[in-house]
Amino acid sequence: MLQSQTHHSPLAFRRLAFANLAAQSAEQIAIAAAPMVAVLSLGAGTGETGFLTAAQTLPFLLMSFPAGILTDRTSRRGLMVAAESLRAGALLLLPVLAAYGVLSIWLLAALGFAAATGTVAFSVAAPALVPAIVPRDKLANANGWLELARSGAFIAGPALAGGVVGWLGASPTFVLAAIFSVLAALLLRGLPEPPRSVSPSRHFMHDIREGAGFTWKQPLLRAVLLTAIAWNIAWFVLQAAYVPYAVHVLGLNASGIGTTLATCGIGMILGAIISPRIVNLLSFGWAIIFGPLISVVAIGAMVASIYIPSPLWAGLSMFLFGVGPTVWVINTVTLRQAVTPGGLLGRVSALFLTVNAGARPIGAALGGAIGALYGPTSCIVVAAIGFLVQVTIIICSPIRELKHLPSAQI
DSSP states (O other): OOEEOOOOOHHHHHHHHHHHHHHHHHHHHHHHHHHHHHHHTTOOOHHHHHHHHHHHHHHHHHTHHHHHHHHHHSOHHHHHHHHHHHHHHHHHHHHHHHHTTOOOHHHHHHHHHHHHHHHHHHHHHHHHHHHHHSOGGGHHHHHHHHHHHHHHHHHHHHHHHHHHHHHTOHHHHHHHHHHHHHHHHHHHHTOOOOOEEOOOOOOHHHHHHHHHHHHHHSHHHHHHHHHHHHHHHHHHHHHHHHHHHHHHTSOOOHHHHHHHHHHHHHHHHHHHHHHHHHHHHSOHHHHHHHHHHHHHHHHHHHHHHHHSOOHHHHHHHHHHHHHHHHHHHHHHHHHHHHHSOGGGHHHHHHHHHHHHHHHHHHHHHHHHHHHHHHOHHHHHHHHHHHHHHHHHHHHTSGGGGOOSOOOTTO
16 A cells, blocks of 8 residues: 655645646636637537537546546656646647637547546545645645635636637637646646655556445445435536526526526635634534535525525525535545545545546436426426435435544544
8 A cells, every 4th residue: 555644834735725726727717718619719509519518527537547546656746737737738739720720629629628637637636635735633724725716716717718708819718728727737846745655556447446445335435425426416407407497487588597607606615715614613524414404405495496486596596506515525525535545545536526427417317308308397306306315315324423523544
């Protein structure tokens, strides 16, 4: 097993936090700009933009485990630097292809896949590095800062991309995203990483089985994993139906839909800010359960809009869906870091990333089928059942009994 040392350094974490902010900004700008370019410059329709979205999300299914194995076997800092360099190269190649008039949907999708691969590597390696540079009692705060950066980029990235595309055009937008990626790589290069002794490489499938086996046998992580699967399926059932529901039931136009969705981002920021306070007020187990409970309240507000059609209910629902899951992410990542040996952190994080990504198309397909057969209101009801399932799983698990952050011996 790989053994790691710790080197607690506030400066090291600050470099990681700012690198995370830059990397998240690059990701969100690129994700938002790609479909705009596809539609406005390449004349893409719904089918092409759907293909583009699939290409940008596919790396989360295909590349998470390879990234997890590399995280556990190589330098985590080096992997993140390579990931951001890959992303920057892909983003800078886009305006070059556009300048020569050879950019197509296929090339846009291929470069989007490459850029998203960088996101996957960063998403797996960063949580694995945090326990090595942050004291155990500061893990929750550190994860809160990283999630706050992600939430800020989630809100500002699409708006910034839209403004730059409209003002300067597509190419400068991708250059801006690449600049953020280069900045992240430069910040990471100066990040001190504690040395680790690495055991000899083994077969790829052995490494996967080791990470998956540990997660499934660890009762706390198993409960979190099952809850996350149920939550993601329910969320994407809701997402598949929300826009037609908002139009046909709530009577919202595009501006109204955008406003209700924007409240989710505001909720994410609030969730990142209040998460440490939630941990201080509640036991650690109930601080984790807080997120699934708030998701039930959130879907309850959406169900209320069936009986009292109002955008206020929808806006409240999306706001709460920003708050609860953000608190959940911060505290479950902290739990994962606490109970997982350092040599397995990359693969365990990769498993969560893969499973979450895999649950999303299942939820979207289920929502699409239910919506087509029975209408969008039925999707709201089915999503509500899913959110009740996820909160039941976590409340009935050993996590309910946790008073404090557990150790790896649990």
